[in-house]
Amino acid sequence: MTYIIGHQKPDLDTVVSSVATQYLFDQKEGFGHVGAQPVLAGTHNEETSFVFEKFGVKIPPVLVNEQLLPGDSFVLVDHNEKSQRFDTIANDAIIEIIDHHPIELSTNAIFVTVKPWGSTASIIYFLMKQNNVTPPQEIAGLMLSAILSDTVGFRSSTTTQNDKDFVTELAHIAEINDVEAYIFELFKVKSNVTHLSPQQIVTKDYKKFNMSGKQVLINQVETVEQSKLVAQKAELTSAMRDVKQLEGVEYIFCAISDVLAVNTKMLYSNENERRILEEAFDVAPIEDAVFDIGPRLSRKNEFVPPIQMAIKQLDLE
Amino acid sequence: MTYIIGHQKPDLDTVVSSVATQYLFDQKEGFGHVGAQPVLAGTHNEETSFVFEKFGVKIPPVLVNEQLLPGDSFVLVDHNEKSQRFDTIANDAIIEIIDHHPIELSTNAIFVTVKPWGSTASIIYFLMKQNNVTPPQEIAGLMLSAILSDTVGFRSSTTTQNDKDFVTELAHIAEINDVEAYIFELFKVKSNVTHLSPQQIVTKDYKKFNMSGKQVLINQVETVEQSKLVAQKAELTSAMRDVKQLEGVEYIFCAISDVLAVNTKMLYSNENERRILEEAFDVAPIEDAVFDIGPRLSRKNEFVPPIQMAIKQLDLE
Structure with missing residues (x-):
């Protein structure tokens, strides 16, 4: 089995990236990963629950060591460094990486796409565009949310023009008319403290x-x-x-x-x-x-x- | 100045990759490297002289330390590891990498495209296709030669179907009708020992x-x-x-x-x-x-x- 997996403290961008990457892989045989399964390397947060529920998409399961078999391989999304990886991923089990973080890597020649953009979801949308894949409404909604979350609604210094342009395009597909209102809604959930003492x-x-x-x-x-x-x-x-x-x-x-x-x-x-x-x-x-x-x-x-x-x-x- | 540079023992793929990358960058502002200059990190070989002369393209000059200025940046082609780099390239002066070798890397988040294909020229042609750039006849001839050289005329175990398909397409652009005859011509030069005792x-x-x-x-x-x-x-x-x-x-x-x-x-x-x-x-x-x-x-x-x-x-x- 090939698993598409994010880092060990899954935030929205990590979880969305694994799901969006699966969609891309399943549309395009050329990637060589049809049937790859998205999994999480840890428990997801409240913001992720809210966004996946909003767009009616199931959150991938957490990978457990016991289900791994010899020969399983991994596509890493939203991370590359050893310290962020799921514990038992061997170096030569990694077959592809899509990420926007600093690179700390030592592997065989594998497929690597790293860009210094605001979110991994932006890179995956870029790969979709390059391969003439348009995400369905619900995946577009997830990707848009991940870009907004990771760039703090474009306020983070890591934000690029690509992140902004892609949100405009994805908002059109996801039929989200008021992006600023959605940013507020998203960060209200992300920063919800009403349940805390x-x-x-x-x-x-x-x-x-x-x-x-x-x-x-x-x-x-x-x-x-x-x-x-x-x-x-x-x-x-x-x-x-x-x-x-x-x-x-x-x-x-x-x-x-x-x-x-x-x-x-x-x-x-x-x-x-x-x-x-x-x-x-x-x-x-x-x-x-x-x-x-x-x-x-x-x-x-x-x-x-x-x-x-x-x-x-x-x-x- | 941004330099496009290969490894310190330039073979044909390295030299062609720097020239082809410059062509791609100059066609597409989106890469952000219009005006970048191809340079060599060492002396080119006889095969490279032969191929560049055949297609009427000038071989890039060898970079010398004295011409470097603070703030110069580098696009690495056909290598990524520190041991293969031009001596004085600082880690944070690297802004993009296009390569087909094992990865041994520690940098900021930068643009990285690595694929385990037979040659770097194949990856650059892939990037050209993705960006709707068609190389002119002479650049197509160089790229085709680089792919054939690095894959030993498709006999190397590193050869992929992409390498083969791209040679077919590039041969059409370069107007090379008999690829097998050209492989023989190329390797005759590459392995020429008539000048040796x-x-x-x-x-x-x-x-x-x-x-x-x-x-x-x-x-x-x-x-x-x-x-x-x-x-x-x-x-x-x-x-x-x-x-x-x-x-x-x-x-x-x-x-x-x-x-x-x-x-x-x-x-x-x-x-x-x-x-x-x-x-x-x-x-x-x-x-x-x-x-x-x-x-x-x-x-x-x-x-x-x-x-x-x-x-x-x-x-x-």
Whole structure:
């Protein structure tokens, strides 16, 4: 059996890529993979459930080691590096790769198509076009969603003109008239936190740092419903104070980033943290417990350096 | 400047690939490399001179380090591994790769097209077809020659149906009616040894081996004029005896391989070598100093093991 498989933390682009690649292979014997089966290397996320349900397509099953046989071969989509691969894929069992990531590869001469575009789905649509294959409405819908998801609705710096052009073409096939409205719908699902407790929200995606001898926790929530979350500031800042004790850190910050509007609001839980943010971003709180730090989205590049500098300069107790 | 460059020991496929890629890039702005210049990473061979002269195309110049500027970028054709690259190409200066070799690569996400076909020229013709580009007669002639050269006139085990189909199409464009006759013409040039002395012929492509404590030299000459060379056996075996002394080896063998007819005749220079070949290949000499060892072409797989075994078993003085 030939399996079409994505990486071990399947996001929407990975899952869609395996399904769209199967469609392409089955239409064109020339690829030599008619009958290849899409499989996942791990559990899919909520966004993937939503999109596949919306377009009425079944999500491929997770591959289990026990079903593998000697001689099975693999088409890798949306990844190429060994560290991202399903555990038991031998190097010489890989027969084709379609990907948009940096290349870290050592294999025989096999079919490899890598392009530095915003999503693997864009590359697969490009291959479809080259081979005069038009995806049916539901596959077009999946591919469009994957491109929008991986490029953060064209806001990611990885976005190319191809990604944009292909979404226009795929939207026509999928009969999606208002792409911006669909981007909002998609990211609402992608960033849905309504099922999470305040404590889960303020630790959703956090990193700890040592800054001038102080332990600092910076959490980031990506959302398209920023104001709804900021309105819960009382519960969230209370949870932040609990987390500080549990995690044994001095300072805690919770960034609530609107990925589509490109804006971050930063929550703090006490006076010292307020002083740090004021010093770091040179603005006053817009209301109690809340700073608006403007069009910043990157924790690594835009949150950490100014906070680090502020802590160094303030020399707080 | 963007350079289109092959590997450091340029053969015909490498040189043709850089020229054909330039043609493709200049026709299609979409590749983003209009104005890229083909260059060589080393000196071209006689076969390349012959083919470029035949089709009236200028051979690209050899790149020299002194002409490189900061910001220059590279499209690699017919190679990808670091060991084969022009010395001073930095990893992040590589912007695209088109190749048919095993992959040994670590870069950013860039454009990569690798296919396990018989030649890089086949992949470039495939890209031309996908982009509705038809090469002009002289470029078609170069590409056809490169495919035939790299696949040893379709006799190499790396040959695919694509290589064959593309040669048929390119022959039509290049107005080459008798492909088999052209293969013979090409390999006559490729394997031309008329300018070599007998001693140069018997050491043209040799390897030394230690077999049961004896130093053994096995030379191979690939040719399409086998009988002409075998007819010079007196001069050649005399040269073999000289080389044995010069190189300090016990035994010497000279394989004269007709790569198109797929046959090897093996020359020996004394009685012990005759006994070794008789034992190794289980046939008698067809005439004094000459064995016909049949449809064998691979020194590594088909000459060395039986000779090694024979030397071990005979236990000669």
